[in-house]
Amino acid sequence: MKKLSARRRHPLAAVVVLLLALAATGGLYAAFAPADKAQADETAQSLAIKEGHKLYTVGCASCHGTGGQGTSDGPSLVGVGSAAVDFQVGTGRMPAQQPGAQVPKKKVIYTQKEIDQLAAYVASLGAGPITPAEKDYSPEGADIAKGGDLFRTNCAQCHNFTGEGGALTDGKYAPSLEGVSAKHLYEAMQTGPQNMPSFPDTTMPQQQKRDIIAYVNSVNGDETPTPGGFALGGLGPVSEGLFGWIFGLGSLIAVAVWVAAHTAKAKKS
Numbered sequence: 001m002k003k004l005s006a007r008r009r010h011p012l013a014a015v016v017v018l019l020l021a022l023a024a025t026g027g028l029y030a031a032f033a034p035a036d037k038a039q040a041d042e043t044a045q046s047l048a049i050k051e052g053h054k055l056y057t058v059g060c061a062s063c064h065g066t067g068g069q070g071t072s073d074g075p076s077l078v079g080v081g082s083a084a085v086d087f088q089v090g091t092g093r094m095p096a097q098q099p100g101a102q103v104p105k106k107k108v109i110y111t112q113k114e115i116d117q118l119a120a121y122v123a124s125l126g127a128g129p130i131t132p133a134e135k136d137y138s139p140e141g142a143d144i145a146k147g148g149d150l151f152r153t154n155c156a157q158c159h160n161f162t163g164e165g166g167a168l169t170d171g172k173y174a175p176s177l178e179g180v181s182a183k184h185l186y187e188a189m190q191t192g193p194q195n196m197p198s199f200p201d202t203t204m205p206q207q208q209k210r211d212i213i214a215y216v217n218s219v220n221g222d223e224t225p226t227p228g229g230f231a232l233g234g235l236g237p238v239s240e241g242l243f244g245w246i247f248g249l250g251s252l253i254a255v256a257v258w259v260a261a262h263t264a265k266a267k268k269s
């Protein structure tokens with residue numbers, strides 16, 4: 001007995017117990033904490049999917065089918081991904097109203113939280129492009145000049161050189177890109193809405209998308225660089241050519257008339 005109590009009171013005993021306790025807590029934390037967090041994320045995610053399903057049933061199922069399989073009034077949403085939902089609902093295109101050549105942009109009727117829930121539900125139907133995070137689409141530090149080159153080769157044939165947009169065939173049109181957010185620009189490239197081709201990361205890496213966004217922002221900003229003077233509506237060679245014709249040729253004619261008038265006067269006197 002004596003021996004035991006003596007050992008119990010060993011000066012190092014408290015330290016040993018403390019160390020053991022610390023190790024146990026650390027171990028327990030390591031074992032349980034990440035699991036807890038993952039579990040919390042998972043429940044938040046399944047909750048979002050559940051809420052999204054409710055919203056979907058009310059607002060989207062009539063055209064896209066009860067399980068997103070599509071109907072004669074709307075395409076299947078299996079595999080379109082959360083980015084497509086964020087773009088379509090976030091720009092007010094969806095829910096679509098009346099049939100027409102192209103579903104137009106409208107007032108957005110869902111909150112961003114509801115859009116995220118709808119997106120979570122649609123993403124749960126099949127893997128597709130994921131809604132980008134701010135670091136994916138932020139134009140900060142991107143290369144505007146490179147973006148301009150990329151824009152002219154990939155986008156200008158439909159959206160015009162500075163993104164004013166333009167008409168396509170059969171009543172379809174490429175809309176103006178003025179005032180479109182960086183996120184929606186990115187998502188449009190990711191998902192290729194309606195008659196627009198998609199530009200997945202395999203053909204157009206994220207950095208190039210950010211360069212394009214930086215370019216579009218720069219031509220839409222107030223500080224549009226117009227090194228040659230007036231912007232002439234930014235319509236490209238046509239308006240610039242017209243300017244050349246009217247002012248260039250006009251002033252040549254004026255000079256010719258002036259010269260002719262003066263030589264005539266000189267001859268008379």
Ligand code: HEC
Nearest residue numbers: 059060063073074075080084085088094095096097103194
């Ligand atoms: C009146 C019918 C109608 C309703 C209601 C509707 N849609 Fe659509 N949706 C369409 C049609 C038609 C298209 C194809 C044209 C297009 O891409 O805009 C489409 C396209 C889409 C696309 C693009 C698919 C792709 O391939 O990229 C998404 C995403 C989408 N809808 C989501 C929704 C969501 C979410 C709702 C509910 C908030 C909704 N839609 C409500 C008719 C509808």
Ligand code: HEC
Nearest residue numbers: 091154155158173174175180184185188193194195196197
């Ligand atoms: C073949 C023609 C075509 C090309 C090429 C094209 N687009 Fe589009 N784009 C369209 C059409 C058509 C729409 C309208 C789709 C819709 O309303 O669903 C559109 C829509 C968009 C939108 C949505 C604008 C809004 O008002 O919400 C953005 C952003 C966009 N395009 C960016 C680009 C960029 C950037 C490129 C080049 C990387 C590009 N597009 C290339 C035809 C094109």
